[in-house]
Amino acid sequence: MKKITKELIAQFYRMLSPCRLCPRECGVDRLNGETGNCNAGLKPKVSSYHQHFGEEYCLVGRFGSGTIFFTHCNLHCVYCQNYDISQHGIGREITAERLAEMMIELQELGCHNINLVTPTPWVPQIVEALGIAQENNLTVPVVYNCGGYESVEILRMLEGIIDIYMPDVKYGDNEKGKKYSGVHDYWDVVKKALKEMHRQVGDLVIEDGIARKGLLIRHLVLPNGLSDTKNCLEFIANEISKDSFVNVMDQYYPAYNASRYPELNRRITPREYMSALENYPFTRNPNIFQWIILK
Numbered sequence: 335m336k337k338i339t340k341e342l343i344a345q346f347y348r349m350l351s352p353c354r355l356c357p358r359e360c361g362v363d364r365l366n367g368e369t370g371n372c373n374a375g376l377k378p379k380v381s382s383y384h385q386h387f388g389e390e391y392c393l394v395g396r397f398g399s400g401t402i403f404f405t406h407c408n409l410h411c412v413y414c415q416n417y418d419i420s421q422h423g424i425g426r427e428i429t430a431e432r433l434a435e436m437m438i439e440l441q442e443l444g445c446h447n448i449n450l451v452t453p454t455p456w457v458p459q460i461v462e463a464l465g466i467a468q469e470n471n472l473t474v475p476v477v478y479n480c481g482g483y484e485s486v487e488i489l490r491m492l493e494g495i496i497d498i499y500m501p502d503v504k505y506g507d508n509e510k511g512k513k514y515s516g517v518h519d520y521w522d523v524v525k526k527a528l529k530e531m532h533r534q535v536g537d538l539v540i541e542d543g544i545a546r547k548g549l550l551i552r553h554l555v556l557p558n559g560l561s562d563t564k565n566c567l568e569f570i571a572n573e574i575s576k577d578s579f580v581n582v583m584d585q586y587y588p589a590y591n592a593s594r595y596p597e598l599n600r601r602i603t604p605r606e607y608m609s610a611l612e613n614y615p616f617t618r619n620p621n622i623f624q625w626i627i628l629k
């Protein structure tokens with residue numbers, strides 16, 4: 335991780351007033367108590383932190399992924415599985431110093447990384463905490479685990495700080511993003527964000543079974559073809575890298591407001607999962623279920 339200076343932290347905090355931390359660019363003055371679309375305030379808000387063994391195998395290893403769940407989100411997915419945290423604001427306000435302590439505690443437990451879940455509305459506070467943690471010998475990779483709706487300007491500022499980007503790619507067109515996540519330009523934004531992430535960190539590098547650096551993409555298959563898997567994978571293969579690591583996930587279940595959308599109100603079938611992939615040439619890693627490396 336590059337040296338996090340006071341000036342760098344100040345640069346990030348300036349992005350809070352007016353807030354342009356994400357492509358929504360709400361323009362509210364978060365330094366003085368205003369909140370925007372995501373509802374995040376000034377102090378970092380965390381719902382939980384722990385060793386997590388349910389993440390991708392290369393993050394979990396033997397001692398788990400050091401996961402910190404942040405409250406609030408800049409997306410409003412109608413099927414969100416963490417809606418109590420992301421939409422209902424469950425969590426506790428803490429200081430940057432406490433956030434840094436959490437990071438160090440997780441490292442001391444043996445976690446292979448610090449996994450920041452929904453970091454987007456909290457980037458300045460996270461960078462401040464990383465600066466403190468850096469002085470206390472934080473050495474494990476930092477994972478930016480986000481929904482993919484990211485500002486390229488902010489991502490550029492994060493260069494040298496984030497080791498592993500782990501964005502979702504939720505849909506392969508803008509319309510679905512508008513209907514199901516509340517943003518009109520999801521597909522346009524996520525494509526640019528993926529390119530910037532890949533430019534910074536490249537393909538995922540795994541050493542001794544543990545991810546060290548790179549881009550790890552998640553794609554949740556939705557029922558009735560709503561996640562546009564073919565479009566998403568074609569874009570990743572053709573415009574990001576044919577060696578991309580993509581976790582194509584089959585664990586969708588209707589949560590939060592999904593029951594209001596009949597087309598989202600069921601799990602996917604095994605046939606849907608396979609047919610989401612079948613038109614795309616890929617080699618399945620025979621050892622790891624769900625993982626594909628695009629070829």
Ligand code: SF4
Nearest residue numbers: 353356359360370372
């Ligand atoms: S981080 Fe929140 S307040 Fe800031 S631009 Fe994004 S949605 Fe708006």
